[in-house]
Amino acid sequence: GQNIDQPTEMTATEGAIVQINCTYQTSGFNGLFWYQQHAGEAPTFLSYNVLDGLEEKGRFSSFLSRSKGYSYLLLKELQMKDSASYLCAVSNPSGGYQKVTFGTGTKLQVIP
């Protein structure tokens, strides 16, 4: 089965740094995604980690530890527009194909 856990909500201050954690237990693992989703909109891709370690992309970084079943998304220099839900999703093989399962998402509120 698949189990992906994230905090439900977080609040952080504009200009600060916030870390959103994700733990997972899945049958098979190919990689882990982070998506951003604003209310009423479709998810937008942020990152995809396959190997252990930190990947940095501008203000956003994503970390993966496969042995610990753990990932985090780090957002630096927070802006008001970063208020959104952040979805952790795991890609695993399923019947010869890739299947992506989403966590419940973390709703981030950035305050002035």
Next chain:
Amino acid sequence: DTEVTQTPKHLVMGMTNKKSLKCEQHMGHRAMYWYKQKAKKPPELMFVYSYEKLSINESVPSRFSPECPNSSLLNLHLHALQPEDSALYLCASSQEEEGRKQYFGPGTRLTVT
């Protein structure tokens, strides 16, 4: 062109109606997906098409019928839906070889009355 388009943007239908949702991409992706997302919930996978063939059906009720007429188009035919089927329906696509980064369309907001 890195866009997935979906029509209509909004749809209201009665329980006896038949309607279709459409999705299109011109990125040459060979995998296309339908997801259902209820309010404040994550997207839930419904169907996966790979090279125009249905590869994954997540035990979706038969009142939802997917179709992939060609590599750029994906339809979802709706018939005899229930009010609890009201949700945001998202289409996505990805390169099958990579099977990773999924590009999402804007979604169709469906309301069943």
